[in-house]
Amino acid sequence: xxxxxxxxxxxxxxxxxxxxxxxxxxxxxxxxxxxxxxxxxxxxxxxxxxxxxxxxxxxxxxxxxxxxxxxxxxxxxxxxxxxxxxxxxxxxxxxxxxxxxxxxxxxxxxxxxxxxxxxxxxxxxxxxxxxxxxxxxxxxxxxxxxxxxxxxxxxxxxxxxxxxxxxxxxxxxxxxxxxxxxxxxxxxxxxxxxxxxxxxxxxxxxxxxxxxxxxxxxxxxxxxxxxxxxxxxxxxxxxxxxxxxxxxxxxxxxxxxxxxxxxxxxxxxxxxxxxxxxxxxxxxxxxxxxxxxxxxxxxxxxxxxxxxxxxxxxxxxxxxxxxxxxxxxxxxxxxxxxxxxxxxxxxxxxxxxxxxxxxxxxxxxxxxxxxxxxxxxxxxx
Amino acid sequence: xxxxxxxxxxxxxxxxxxxxxxxxxxxxxxxxxxxxxxxxxxxxxxxxxxxxxxxxxxxxxxxxxxxxxxxxxxxxxxxxxxxxxxxxxxxxxxxxxxxxxxxxxxxxxxxxxxxxxxxxxxxxxxxxxxxxxxxxxxxxxxxxxxxxxxxxxxxxxxxxxxxxxxxxxxxxxxxxxxxxxxxxxxxxxxxxxxxxxxxxxxxxxxxxxxxxxxxxxxxxxxxxxxxxxxxxxxxxxxxxxxxxxxxxxxxxxxxxxxxxxxxxxxxxxxxxxxxxxxxxxxxxxxxxxxxxxxxxxxxxxxxxxxxxxxxxxxxxxxxxxxxxxxxxxxxxxxxxxxxxxxxxxxxxxxxxxxxxxxxxxxxxxxxxxxxxxxxxxxxxxxxxxxxxxxxxxxxxxxxxxxxxxxxxxxxxxxxxxx
Numbered sequence: 001x002x003x004x005x006x007x008x009x010x011x012x013x014x015x016x017x018x019x020x021x022x023x024x025x026x027x028x029x030x031x032x033x034x035x036x037x038x039x040x041x042x043x044x045x046x047x048x049x050x051x052x053x054x055x056x057x058x059x060x061x062x063x064x065x066x067x068x069x070x071x072x073x074x075x076x077x078x079x080x081x082x083x084x085x086x087x088x089x090x091x092x093x094x095x096x097x098x099x100x101x102x103x104x105x106x107x108x109x110x111x112x113x114x115x116x117x118x119x120x121x122x123x124x125x126x127x128x129x130x131x132x133x134x135x136x137x138x139x140x141x142x143x144x145x146x147x148x149x150x151x152x153x154x155x156x157x158x159x160x161x162x163x164x165x166x167x168x169x170x171x172x173x174x175x176x177x178x179x180x181x182x183x184x185x186x187x188x189x190x191x192x193x194x195x196x197x198x199x200x201x202x203x204x205x206x207x208x209x210x211x212x213x214x215x216x217x218x219x220x221x222x223x224x225x226x227x228x229x230x231x232x233x234x235x236x237x238x239x240x241x242x243x244x245x246x247x248x249x250x251x252x253x254x255x256x257x258x259x260x261x262x263x264x265x266x267x268x269x270x271x272x273x274x275x276x277x278x279x280x281x282x283x284x285x286x287x288x289x290x291x292x293x294x295x296x297x298x299x300x301x302x303x304x305x306x307x308x309x310x311x312x313x314x315x316x317x318x319x320x321x322x323x324x325x326x327x328x329x330x331x332x333x334x335x336x337x338x339x340x341x342x343x344x345x346x347x348x349x350x351x352x353x354x355x356x357x358x359x360x361x362x363x364x365x366x367x368x369x370x371x372x373x374x375x376x377x378x379x380x381x
Numbered sequence: 382x383x384x385x386x387x388x389x390x391x392x393x394x395x396x397x398x399x400x401x402x403x404x405x406x407x408x409x410x411x412x413x414x415x416x417x418x419x420x421x422x423x424x425x426x427x428x429x430x431x432x433x434x435x436x437x438x439x440x441x442x443x444x445x446x447x448x449x450x451x452x453x454x455x456x457x458x459x460x461x462x463x464x465x466x467x468x469x470x471x472x473x474x475x476x477x478x479x480x481x482x483x484x485x486x487x488x489x490x491x492x493x494x495x496x497x498x499x500x501x502x503x504x505x506x507x508x509x510x511x512x513x514x515x516x517x518x519x520x521x522x523x524x525x526x527x528x529x530x531x532x533x534x535x536x537x538x539x540x541x542x543x544x545x546x547x548x549x550x551x552x553x554x555x556x557x558x559x560x561x562x563x564x565x566x567x568x569x570x571x572x573x574x575x576x577x578x579x580x581x582x583x584x585x586x587x588x589x590x591x592x593x594x595x596x597x598x599x600x601x602x603x604x605x606x607x608x609x610x611x612x613x614x615x616x617x618x619x620x621x622x623x624x625x626x627x628x629x630x631x632x633x634x635x636x637x638x639x640x641x642x643x644x645x646x647x648x649x650x651x652x653x654x655x656x657x658x659x660x661x662x663x664x665x666x667x668x669x670x671x672x673x674x675x676x677x678x679x680x681x682x683x684x685x686x687x688x689x690x691x692x693x694x695x696x697x698x699x700x701x702x703x704x705x706x707x708x709x710x711x712x713x714x715x716x717x718x719x720x721x722x723x724x725x726x727x728x729x730x731x732x733x734x735x736x737x738x739x740x741x742x743x744x745x746x747x748x749x750x751x752x753x754x755x756x757x758x759x760x761x762x763x764x765x766x767x768x769x770x771x772x773x774x775x776x777x778x779x780x781x782x783x784x785x786x787x788x789x790x791x792x793x794x795x796x797x798x799x
Binding site: 128 | 560724761
């Protein structure tokens with residue numbers, strides 16, 4: 001089994017509420033250094049034993065951002081971090097085990113390149129990592145904090161929710177920690193069980209003052225904040241622009257247009273619903289519009305509603321448990337905005353309301369068959 | 382004006398009587414004299430708390446008065462527990478490499494910390510572990526079948542297949558089920574100790590953690606609660622030099638973990654974790670006093686993590702092979718105890734060969750059996766979230782059952798119990 005099969009990465013970008021506009025994403029320079037493992041091909045990924053529960057489809061090469069290079073997810077993250085440190089002399093990266101390259105290889109080579117005062121290990125303490133990061137950001141410097149697995153973010157919950165999120169508001173904009181980014185891999189990996197599989201986005205969606213992005217499943221993986229959610233972190237590679245570029249925050253992407261059903265997901269699950277869209281076309285002659293939500297907070301209500309107005313049917317899917325999961329927020333808003341357009345109840349295909357189990361993972365996850373079945377029921381409603 | 386002061390009548394704290402007439406400090410926060418010279422206390426890290434040991438690296442007793450004089454049977458049990466654990470580790474590590482189990486963590490180099498401490502406890506003393514204390518369970522005769530069952534997540538797993546490998550638990554042997562988050566067990570162990578005290582249970586709680594986990598906020602909470610609430614607990618820190626890739630020089634800047642104890646008012650000691658007798662003696666005495674005096678003890682067992690952090694780690698990325706080899710060859714708890722056994726005439730090469738063969742055979746048998754067993758029924762995905770399954774969850778369970786009726790061919794049902 002791929003020992004470093006990674007989860008979807010998820011990044012919290014802490015910014016003042018109201019901070020607008022484009023968010024700088026950086027693409028890798030310096031990948032020809034040779035310190036990165038050669039990216040595996042899609043074929044290699046397919047040969048891995050039962051790593052992914054979906055078939056990975058690489059995106060077409062983006063044309064609008066200049067020259068591209070084949071990278072897998074962790075390489076894209078490294079590249080983005082590399083660019084961030086190159087452009088911003090105040091930027092520092094810290095967390096557990098980042099110095100040697102990180103348990104997901106996202107910081108390989110950066111300490112050698114930028115120095116030990118800029119890429120460093122902290123003691124083993126998530127509340128400390130985030131609190132420390134807030135402090136750096138308060139002075140105006142750029143802090144990039146890593147939490148090793150999203151499952152371990154909870155000791156830092158107080159610092160994130162009570163401190164970082166409220167810094168600007170409570171001080172009347174005298175102070176803020178907008179230059180803090182927290183990176184953390186999330187989502188299931190095939191054998192992560194309770195504590196290496198979680199998707200905690202809903203806990204943070206409920207917190208005004210932070211911005212949260214799941215990993216982008218596609219080429220826009222970039223910047224300090226993103227990581228692509230895929231089981232085949234090492235395996236699946238796509239063409240990724242080399243130079244830094246921006247893509248707007250808080251904008252969902254319609255990755256496939258369709259007319260009969262809207263499918264919404266984020267992170268790794270986007271791959272799943274993409275495959276479901278193919279299955280629907282092939283088996284049912286149904287045309288699906290596939291949306292990668294990209295940001296949880298704030299989320300792109302307009303794009304989703306525009307799609308649902310067109311299709312009349314909405315299916316949302318995430319690994320996180322059903323109850324109180326982010327699909328419930330989307331569902332609630334969409335029925336408010338698009339009530340008369342709906343042809344069927346909104347469908348949520350999610351994890352069960354249990355902790356994430358080890359041996360039962362194949363039964364737990366909202367896989368393509370569960371999504372397909374829910375879609376079928378919606379069509380026949 | 383009436384001041385309502387309660388003076389602690391704690392045997393361990395002398396608080397001065399309040400009197401406004403003396404020119405002595407009256408602060409409630411500290412019991413100390415005045416000083417009129419400005420002087421910072423220099424932390425002593427060059428010459429830290431000394432490391433208690435009984436045997437030298439060749440397994441010879443250094444100070445005969447410290448020899449625990451354990452009977453032959455007990456010493457052999459210590460030895461066999463460590464070596465059986467080592468054998469099991471080798472086989473299960475390999476099995477992960479072969480894709481048979483999903484994950485594994487070895488205990489190489491730290492076997493002495495497990496069995497030395499376990500041997501000094503009563504069988505009913507409650508154990509809260511981190512994840513690298515399988516030798517405690519081994520010493521308590523947890524069967525190989527159950528170690529394997531948990532790693533395979535098969536139908537015999539007491540944990541019902543829910544957790545990653547090495548997350549053992551055993552109610553019968555008073556070993557609380559492991560969880561992955563670090564140091565979360567520390568304040569929990571303290572609470573359990575407090576309850577044991579109230580129940581007059583004559584029971585100690587032992588709480589294991591690594592030097593990395595000791596950096597977590599939960600460790601601070603646990604230490605402070607144990608001291609202020611006077612709990613019969615042994616904090617057992619395995620200082621093995623690394624937290625994944627993070628060396629101790631990046632984990633702390635003080636004199637390890639033992640030096641923190643006094644800061645909390647906790648009796649503390651540092652021991653050679655690769656010396657089974659040193660670990661045994663320290664744990665034995667800590668246990669006696671923790672229960673008798675209702676106070677916490679901190680034991681920092683110095684050792685070395687010979688293996689990788691886990692099967693997801695390749696430690697050659699951050700440490701030298703030479704360093705690892707030193708510990709494997711020159712200072713290993715199993716070797717040192719074997720030297721002792723040999724010098725006592727309680728063991729020889731013949732027995733060593735025979736035991737190696739036998740222990741390997743036992744492990745392989747358990748392994749093969751574990752592999753053949755089915756996984757638990759997928760219904761067990763839904764139980765034990767609460768004691769009684771809520772209606773909403775029952776609905777979800779039913780929806781999975783219906784789903785499998787239609788789409789079962791796409792799921793590995795053949796490996797699961799019907």
